[in-house]
Amino acid sequence: MGLLGILVGLGLLIWLAFRGWSVLLLAPIAALIAAAFDRQPLLANWTQTFMSSAAEFLAQFFPIFLLGAVFGKLMDDSGAVVAVANFITRSLGERRVILAVVLAGALVTYGGVSLFVAFFVIVPMAQTLFRKAAIPHRLVPAAVILGTSTFTMSAMPGTPSIQNAIPMPFFGTTPFAAPGLGLIASMIMLGIGLWWLHRAEKTARRANEGYGDAPSSTPESAADDERLRGRAATAREFDPAEIHHGHHSEVAAPVLNTILPLIVVVVINLVMSLVVLPRLDFSFLAEQRWGNTSLSAVAGVWSVIVALAAAIAAVILCNWTRLPALRQTMDAGANASVLPALSVASLVGFGAVVASLPAFDMVRDWVLGIEGGPLVSLAVATNLLAALTGSASGGLTIALDALGQTYMEIAAQAGIDPGILHRVAVIGAGTLDILPHNGAVVSLLAICGLTHRESYFDIVMVGIVNSVIALAAVIAIGTMFGSF
Template sequence: MSAGALALGLGGMLLSLTLLIWLAYRGWSVLLLAPLCAMLAALVSGEPVLAHWTQTFMSSTGRFLAQFFPLFLLGSLFGKLMEDSGSVDAVARFMIDRLGTRHALVAVVLGGALVTYGGVSLFVAFFVLAPMAQALFRSADIPRRLMPAAIMLGTATFTMSALPGTPALQNAIPMPFFGTTPFAAPGLGVVASLVMAGFGLWWLGRAAAAARRNGEGFVEPDHGGAEDEDRGKSGLVRERATLAQAFDPAEIVNGAAASDYAGPPSPFVALAPLVVVVAMNFVMNVVVFPHIDATYLAEPRWGATTLSAVAGVWGVSVALALGIIVLVALNRGRLGALRESVDAGANASVLPVLSVGSLVGYGAVIAALPAFEVVRDWVLGIGGGPLVSLAVATNLLAGLTGSASGGLTIALDALGGTYMRLAAEHGIDPALLHRVAVMSSGTLDSLPHNGAVVTLLAVCGSTHRESYRDLVVVSIVGALIALAVVIVLGSLFGSF
């Protein structure tokens, strides 16, 4: 293509991305923004607009929905039932009671890690953990401004992107592209988790000690806070939040709490569904699927696919479904409004999956434009090899979109095949690509416009000015350090 056409195409891509970010940050729905901005980029590039809308945008969005809607649906349902049964509250309170005021920071972090690694949605965890953390920080006289960072460290760092087997959506997205499982590169995932958790706890402990020396203690919020349930329905919070995780916060207040029908579950009953999800995820992906005959999947009626392309999603789906069954069986008396809770959980999955799917469709249109070849060549030409270029590309897209899942899917849709080819040429295990890609999606996505950040600050009654600095250190700096460690270890020793 000519230099003029190339410049015009790149300019159109940049303009459309700028508009998408700016308007999404101001609370406009990405369901409308994504196709409009994609068509703007196609128009400026001289490409057929309507063909890109129906054939490129909608086809890519449809593929995303077909692959991942079961995980959105089951994950949201599991999280809502865990909340309404009182199980999330019981698990978090168990950790806090055991560790107590002396270890308030560790209690909040581990409580959040336990429920999210067990499959509870990030936003459900936010709304449950925030009031508990506030009470604990008040007792320990720890500055309230550290609450968002402590909750984020436990819920949206190592349990989202590093711990092997995590049922988080981000950990599932690379599986169809690389033919991997949720347990890809387990040793590297454990190392990365220890780095993230250790660094984050060190920073929070250091910040709390400095505040103590300066005479700074807990101060009650003077605006909203953890008990303000209407914040989940805020249009601005809702639109940003549904791009960040697979749960619509507007459904938090629907259904009925266990306290309306029965007392809270025991820690054993509350933990049982989480254990089932983790255990069955491992059994399905490591024990069952490697030993079954799934050659029938090659038939056209099943999409001419392979077991490796679908096993990861199947495994997580089965694990969540069994977790839901166990949860309902153990807490039927506490779920007096079961139908309302189920409806709320199912409804909570719809807006997030459509929002992220629309972002994926936008990325597909951009990747199909002739000018994108220049961007692709630049990304692949980054020094350091395929692992570094994959990390940079995913970081940038997750940061620009404010969505770990959206940025990751866009990156893999556009470049996944290329990285698989490069992996074969360089002898790189696809499991290592999987772990690097997932961890890269969970770093710069926590920029100020990220929906999880906005929601967490809202439910904690805090602001960016008060709490964002510490949140950046534990969720971005710590994650980048862990990512660098994984890339170095993976380059030296391969996947393990």
């Protein structure tokens, strides 16, 4: 009965979330259903297990949600994201439209700009470019997904995405874990994705398909859709409802002023992770008042926090005159971080309740018993949970909360570098999360004015197939040569 309760609770969570219900309500209800089937105390599971795990997640990662959303909103309102996208377009020319859209999305998201900020800026640009180049507008979502939601989210070393930050406290790693493997995975994802998009473009030109009819909706209308807002909140770290709050600059930003903050994110993250923090004495963290922890458990998160804070200062200093309503902009960014953080924390609470149930032992044994070794079973676990929840960050945290310590013990016995565990877990979570019910996919299609029937197959090819191949390559290479 306990296993049936887990399945019923999870099924209810997925079905109602897809229909637009708030995860803030669904997650505790689903957790209590699972506990009831297993005849466990309900109130204790809610207040002691669910809320404790959700609170712990917020304590660890809310600063990244907060600073990431504020930085993204500042970059948006200052016109920096538009300037970066226009610069790449001018540099590559109208003959490389698909590459321009992909690289524009990759640059801003790798530089720390929130996904939904990138969506609302890059989609209109992509639609204009695709229309001029007579490329079918049904390919716009796939091009945007490739640039914003694949290698820059999970594979590129040092990416400040919340997904790349989540494994760090579990494995004692940094944002640059297994950098060589991450670069290989990034090249595979980008290469296969671009090949598919160019192939689709050539096929469309031979059929004289053209751009197609005008989209059925606009980015503005999508931002105001409450059902989309609920789905989007579990997918990434920015609440779309705040996208039009604040004040957008009417003056174009110089390219240097827009690119410098993105560079600051990467450089400060690197310096903090590999140079500054390892050389300082943090032995005091072992004291009870600091949580009886260690530098390895907090260094990765600290590096990202400092990098984003420095980037916020940089974007304000570089674009002071283009931020006439600075307080409103920063308020909107701060507000945009709250719903996503609470939504993912609620998923984490649900996972904690499920993992605490006696019936979950069967699930754990099945996962750990998957043939192919710990890297394969870790990839399956993160893939499965991210697919079921429609959230890479939620699925990843649930998996590591339940199995992270076990995998660390297995790695220590087998001589496996924790960096490989980190990279496999993040890439795994960023693969099957791009299923039809994923909030980012649903939101992006709404912003583009398209349907799943029109565009989802190409999203699968550039968001799932290439990521699965990259994940398999990382596991194979990591198994043979270790971490590098």
